[in-house]
Amino acid sequence: MKTKLFALAGAAFIALGGSAFAQSYPSGNIDYIVPYPPGGGTDVLARQLNDQIARSTGWNFVILNQPGAGGTIGMDQLSRADGDGQTIGMGQTSNLAVNPALNPEVQYDPLADFTPIALVNTQPMGIITHNDSPFADFAAVLEAVRAEPGSVLYGTPGTGTVSHMSIERLMAQDDLVFEHVPYTGIAQAISDVMGGVVDIYVGSLPSVMQHVEAGNVRLLAVTSAQPHPLVPDVPTVASLGFDGYLAEDWKAVVGPAGMPEDAVAALNQAVNDALAEPELRAALEAQGSVVLGGTAEEFRAFLADEVAAWANVVDAAGLR
Secondary structure, three states: OOOHHHHHHHHHHHHHHHOHHHHHOOOOOEEEEEOOOOOOHHHHHHHHHHHHHHHHHOOOEEEEEOOOHHHHHHHHHHHOOOOOOOEEEEEEHHHHHHHHHHOOOOOOOOOOOEEEEEEEEEEEEEEEEEOOOOOOOHHHHHHHHHHOOOOOEEEEOOOOOHHHHHHHHHHHHHOOOOEEEEOOOHHHHHHHHHOOOOOEEEEEHHHHHHHHHOOOEEEEEEOOOOOEOOEOOOOEOHHHOOOOOOOEEEEEEEEEOOOOHHHHHHHHHHHHHHHHOHHHHHHHHHOOOEEOOOOHHHHHHHHHHHHHHHHHHHHHHOOO
């Protein structure tokens, strides 16, 4: 995503090096809202990214974990913060694109109430089944669903998660019917799929890979547009006759609406520089991430597309 536009933006930021803004920003600690509990995947990513930025710039980030309601409590708090660049946070597919369409109680507008700063990474979902499953591959799962709608039970970490919505997106695209079994934690879900209580489980690729590598379950498909580097021989859902299908958990740095352009440029440059560091990049890729980066303008366009796409899925599924 590093386009000519990004190169120009980067050059412009470097030229700002001697300006009063570049020398004074940030004016103290940067509050960083993470809308999930400490120790979770989003929290770990935010700390990895911020630690790298701090080493390069000397900036100090204060992580503020604000969990609850699928990430919407923290994002609501971020949307109400002062747009001076001193408060930013971590947004992602569920709290910026899915939940605002799914939940009428969400108070923020993902496009109007935030300033896009930079995309960070993305991870597909992995679809797994138990070792004694009659489904040799995901094509066999689709065949079973077409023959008997509702006959395949699929587990997910919960309603409204990207895992859940990835199958809703699939059903909306081809008029399929799966039966959803939401869980509140991955441990019970994995136990149930291993025991055949549910036919398949859909979770982020990193969360299921340890069980795949241990030989406890089989990986049938991934939900990325292209085969994933960690499992290049595993087919994508899109390759099984679902052109344009994509369901990924992306994460990105955002701020409140109205942030100064210079603050956005400084933060965007810092994020991209951090993602270019080999140590951080290797760590993210080892976790199953595809590293993104790019300009704030690219992220803004990407976010608009994602908001529209997931709203269409919610509407088609009648989930509003």
